[in-house]
Amino acid sequence: xxxxxxxxxxxxxxxxxxxxxxxxxxxxxxxxxxxxxxxxxxxxxxxxxxxxxxxxxxxxxxxxxxxxxxxxxxxxxxxxxxxxxxxxxxxxxxxxxxxxx
Amino acid sequence: xxxxxxxxxxxxxxxxxxxxxxxxxxxxxxxxxxxxxxxxxxxxxxxxxxxxxxxxxxxxxxxxxxxxxxxxxxxxxxxxxxxxxxxxxxxxxxxxxxxxxxxxxxxxxxxxxxxxxxxxxxxxxxxxxxxxxxxxxxxxxxxxxxxxxxxxxxxxxxxxxxxxxxxxxxxxxxxxxxxxxxxxxxxxxxxxxxxxxxxxxxxxxxxxxxxxxxxxxxxxxxxxxxxxxxxxxxxxxxxxxxxxxxxxxxxxxxxxxxxxxxxxxxxxxxxxxxxxxxxxxxxxxxxxxxxxxxxxxxxxxxxxxxxxxxxxxxxxxxxxxxxxxxxxxxxxxxxxxxxxxxxxxxxxxxxxxxxxxxxxxxxxxxxxxxxxxxxxxxxxxxxxxxxxxxxxxxxxxxxxxxxxxxxxxxxxxxxxxxxxx
Numbered sequence: 001x002x003x004x005x006x007x008x009x010x011x012x013x014x015x016x017x018x019x020x021x022x023x024x025x026x027x028x029x030x031x032x033x034x035x036x037x038x039x040x041x042x043x044x045x046x047x048x049x050x051x052x053x054x055x056x057x058x059x060x061x062x063x064x065x066x067x068x069x070x071x072x073x074x075x076x077x078x079x080x081x082x083x084x085x086x087x088x089x090x091x092x093x094x095x096x097x098x099x100x101x
Numbered sequence: 102x103x104x105x106x107x108x109x110x111x112x113x114x115x116x117x118x119x120x121x122x123x124x125x126x127x128x129x130x131x132x133x134x135x136x137x138x139x140x141x142x143x144x145x146x147x148x149x150x151x152x153x154x155x156x157x158x159x160x161x162x163x164x165x166x167x168x169x170x171x172x173x174x175x176x177x178x179x180x181x182x183x184x185x186x187x188x189x190x191x192x193x194x195x196x197x198x199x200x201x202x203x204x205x206x207x208x209x210x211x212x213x214x215x216x217x218x219x220x221x222x223x224x225x226x227x228x229x230x231x232x233x234x235x236x237x238x239x240x241x242x243x244x245x246x247x248x249x250x251x252x253x254x255x256x257x258x259x260x261x262x263x264x265x266x267x268x269x270x271x272x273x274x275x276x277x278x279x280x281x282x283x284x285x286x287x288x289x290x291x292x293x294x295x296x297x298x299x300x301x302x303x304x305x306x307x308x309x310x311x312x313x314x315x316x317x318x319x320x321x322x323x324x325x326x327x328x329x330x331x332x333x334x335x336x337x338x339x340x341x342x343x344x345x346x347x348x349x350x351x352x353x354x355x356x357x358x359x360x361x362x363x364x365x366x367x368x369x370x371x372x373x374x375x376x377x378x379x380x381x382x383x384x385x386x387x388x389x390x391x392x393x394x395x396x397x398x399x400x401x402x403x404x405x406x407x408x409x410x411x412x413x414x415x416x417x418x419x420x421x422x423x424x425x426x427x428x429x430x431x432x433x434x435x436x437x438x439x440x441x442x443x444x445x446x447x448x449x450x451x452x453x454x455x456x457x458x459x460x461x462x463x464x465x466x467x468x469x470x471x472x473x474x475x476x477x478x479x480x481x482x483x484x485x486x487x488x489x490x491x492x493x494x495x496x497x498x499x500x501x502x503x504x505x506x507x508x509x510x511x512x513x514x515x516x517x518x519x520x521x522x
Binding site: 013015017018019021035036039042043044045047048049054070072073075 | 359
């Protein structure tokens with residue numbers, strides 16, 4: 001089980017959280033989108049083998065969403081950051097096997 | 102090598118007796134070095150990749166082909182699943198492709214000339230609430246309209262079929278009824294892969310293990326070959342059958358697919374006497390159980406919550422599925438967990454597979470089987486082979502095209518399956 005550092009409540013068990021997949025997907029302007037751009041926004045999310053910036057919500061604690069970097073091979077957790085703040089750099093100098101997008 | 106059996110007298114002891122042991126049985130498939138070029142290359146040597154190669158050779162006469170596997174044959178999800186086979190899906194598109202697959206299962210051992218312990222012991226899917234009954238009955242009627250064998254069972258009929266099940270109304274999730282597909286069942290998963298590998302190899306297909314694909318040779322949006330850890334291999338056509346690694350393969354070829362890779366865990370008990378002669382699934386209590394031929398109870402549940410390529414998951418997921426199993430089968434409380442493991446499953450937004458053409462010419466993809474691909478092994482390879490051979494999908498896999506995420510014609514089996522399937 002992951003131990004996830006909630007930025008508001010501290011380190012808690014994974015069972016207190018829900019997963020939100022890739023972080024930082026901006027809402028596009030629906031008036032200017034083609035169908036395939038809209039499909040990309042709706043359905044395509046990063047799926048890298050390596051570091052992934054992703055969203056979690058601490059539903060059994062503060063109830064708030066936040067973001068963190070996590071390695072999808074080792075499950076190691078990197079920097080944690082709040083939504084709408086600048087995304088920290090990808091941890092380490094691991095070479096990614098593609099963005100997985 | 103000399104056959105020492107011929108020259109050593111019986112009763113020879115020690116090292117000399119060891120030397121007198123019979124030679125290894127013949128390999129099921131030939132281990133070969135890759136040629137410089139093939140008419141078609143299949144990336145991924147799991148069940149689906151091997152069956153694709155087999156049907157390409159058998160149905161379409163294409164034998165100058167290779168299957169490239171980065172690890173060892175059937176070392177991924179093929180040997181990590183819980184081997185459930187059924188076709189009682191809700192939507193017409195799913196019912197058609199899974200039923201085609203089940204029909205292929207029914208003659209597969211004869212077809213491949215290889216035993217795989219295919220056992221049509223039936224699959225029971227339990228309903229635990231009023232709304233559960235409603236949706237399972239809807240499923241049951243939909244199956245009837247698609248001429249798929251399906252029955253509706255009362256709790257008492259469930260108990261008759263599975264005497265060890267708890268149908269008491271006093272439990273958290275009482276059994277209110279179940280759908281039953283008698284033609285469903287299980288098979289021995291690694292034997293399935295070996296059977297396809299043997300049959301494909303016999304037809305001239307090259308099966309190459311330890312060969313990782315690292316990129317594609319693409320000119321004018323047309324695939325010309327694959328870059329691998331064993332060098333570049335030219336290919337007229339390429340089929341991607343990479344399961345949990347499909348996103349990465351698509352990236353190498355310069356396009357994106359709506360797939361998330363998650364760990365799916367399963368477990369077995371030690372060998373027990375036969376107590377369960379059908380497959381029992383439950384979406385509400387979130388477990389599925391069968392008992393293998395040797396006697397181990399095989400259980401699975403849902404995926405871990407997050408993206409991963411680690412082939413392992415959290416123990417709380419195992420605890421959750423065991424709690425569910427114990428509620429249904431109180432006698433399992435005396436069994437122990439022998440082993441747990443995980444595989445990386447490729448999940449599409451609608452929990453249905455993606456099989457067909459890609460934005461790159463002559464490059465085809467077959468992925469997104471998620472938590473339920475084993476049952477589709479024959480059907481998946483059959484339609485993928487057709488798609489590669491004709492450069493266009495068969496009517497069975499046309500609805501499962503990559504562009505359904507743009508057109509909006511999703512085949513939403515999330516609600517229909519309720520649980521990992």
